[in-house]
Amino acid sequence: MILIRDFYNVQEQHRPSVVSIGNFDGVHAGHVQLVTLLKKQAHALGVKTTAMTFEPHPHEYFSPQNAPARLLRWRDKIEKLAQAGVDQIFSLRFNQALAQTSAEDFVKKYLVDGLGVRHVVIGDDFRFGRKRTGDVHLLRELGERWGFSISTVDTYLIGSERVSSTRIREALRQDDFDLAEELLGYRYAIQGRVAHGDKRGRTIGFPTANIVLRHDNVPVWGVYAVCVHLEGKESQTGVANIGIRPTVGGERVLLEAHLFDFAEEIYGSRVRVEFMAKIRPERRFESFEALKEQIALDSTAARRWFEDQRG
Numbered sequence: 001m002i003l004i005r006d007f008y009n010v011q012e013q014h015r016p017s018v019v020s021i022g023n024f025d026g027v028h029a030g031h032v033q034l035v036t037l038l039k040k041q042a043h044a045l046g047v048k049t050t051a052m053t054f055e056p057h058p059h060e061y062f063s064p065q066n067a068p069a070r071l072l073r074w075r076d077k078i079e080k081l082a083q084a085g086v087d088q089i090f091s092l093r094f095n096q097a098l099a100q101t102s103a104e105d106f107v108k109k110y111l112v113d114g115l116g117v118r119h120v121v122i123g124d125d126f127r128f129g130r131k132r133t134g135d136v137h138l139l140r141e142l143g144e145r146w147g148f149s150i151s152t153v154d155t156y157l158i159g160s161e162r163v164s165s166t167r168i169r170e171a172l173r174q175d176d177f178d179l180a181e182e183l184l185g186y187r188y189a190i191q192g193r194v195a196h197g198d199k200r201g202r203t204i205g206f207p208t209a210n211i212v213l214r215h216d217n218v219p220v221w222g223v224y225a226v227c228v229h230l231e232g233k234e235s236q237t238g239v240a241n242i243g244i245r246p247t248v249g250g251e252r253v254l255l256e257a258h259l260f261d262f263a264e265e266i267y268g269s270r271v272r273v274e275f276m277a278k279i280r281p282e283r284r285f286e287s288f289e290a291l292k293e294q295i296a297l298d299s300t301a302a303r304r305w306f307e308d309q310r311g
Contacts, residue, residue: 001082004090007114014088015116017050018042021128023165024053026071027080029185030123030156030163035084037153038121045118048087052110053077054094061094069219071165071184076191090115103129107142117148124152158183172219175278187227189274190218190242190255194266206295208256209266211273216253218242223279225302228257229272236262239295239302240273243282258295260303277305 004010020038024031035051042049055074059067072080074091081089092098092110101109106129111117120139128134140150156163163183171180172188180188192211209228226240240257257273279301285291 001086002088003078004088006091006093007110010090010114014048014050014090015114016045016118017048017088017115018045018119018121019050019052019090019111019115019117020121021052021126022123023057024051024077024081025057025165026168026184027077027084028071028163028165028168028183029158030153032084032185033156034121034123034153035081035086037151039085041119041121041151042087047118049085050088050090050115051081051086052090052092052115053081054098055091056094058094058099061099067217068166068169069217070215071168071188071219073191073214100130103134103138104142105129106134107139108146112146112148119149119151121151121153124154126152169219172275177275177277187274187276188220189229189272190220191270191272192255194269194271196267206258206292206299207263208258209271211255211257211271213242213253213255218253220275222281223298224275225277225279225305226257227274227276228259229274230266231269231271233264236260237302237306238262239279239299240275241282241298245282258299260299276309277302279305 002014004014018038018041020034022031022034035049038049038051057067057070078089078091111120120143122136122139124136126136126139136150136152143150161167168180168183171177171183177188190211190213192213194209195212196210221243223239223241226238228236228238230236236259238257238259240255242253242255244253245256255273257271279298285294
């Protein structure tokens with residue numbers, strides 16, 4: 001997979017290509033349908049596949065306080081797209097200049113002149129350009145002018161409802177991890193490197209693997225039974241808290257995972273924390289001793305959940 005970070009890094013070797021455009025948040029089952037058609041069209045034309053996406057998400061640019069929680073961090077989205085079989089990922093910085101680019105100029109600069117587009121694969125509700133004025137009809141007109149064709153992918157349904165990032169976020173909010181997994185095509189997880197924390201957990205018998213999150217807006221919040229996948233090691237079960245840790249005066253969102261029956265040092269390791277079931281919401285306790293007692297109860301509840309799953 002080739003990663004092209006912003007327009008100035010586009011080179012002749014990246015052309016020509018078949019392109020799909022979107023935010024690809026979650027790289028969910030609907031996106032996979034898009035990529036499948038993308039690869040089919042590219043094979044027929046004998047050219048590369050390119051997934052074009054934006055960083056930050058346009059919602060985060062225009063209204064950062066009201067932007068929806070990300071399902072995947074940028075790095076994880078790139079990884080998922082690569083796993084789906086995309087040859088090139090064109091990550092374009094979403095800024096004031098891009099926001100003010102007309103739909104026609106967007107196509108000419110980035111698709112035609114930049115990527116040497118031969119074909120575009122998009123969802124049937126795709127909009128683009130300044131104030132989202134561009135649509136499928138305009139794209140077809142521009143394709144006739146500049147020599148590329150268009151394919152649209154119909155809305156992908158599961159359970160008679162559209163698969164979308166919004167629906168997945170709602171499933172996570174409702175703690176329906178099985179539905180979220182069906183819509184995503186994989187178990188919802190957060191990935192990151194284990195960082196040094198304040199080591200309070202060690203003092204009470206519950207050491208944790210800490211992952212600092214770049215974005216405070218996350219779709220899950222509270223205490224969960226988790227499955228933790230480690231680099232070069234067997235997966236481990238555990239209990240995790242994701243939140244600001246109000247009892248100890250935390251301010252930034254942190255993911256803390258306590259792994260059952262595991263005592264190895266994993267600082268600096270990249271881990272994937274899969275969320276299996278909600279134990280309780282995050283809350284503030286009157287004392288550190290009360291928090292310690294609750295963590296023991298949470299650990300027991302999570303262990304019991306895994307035992308129940310084994311039958």
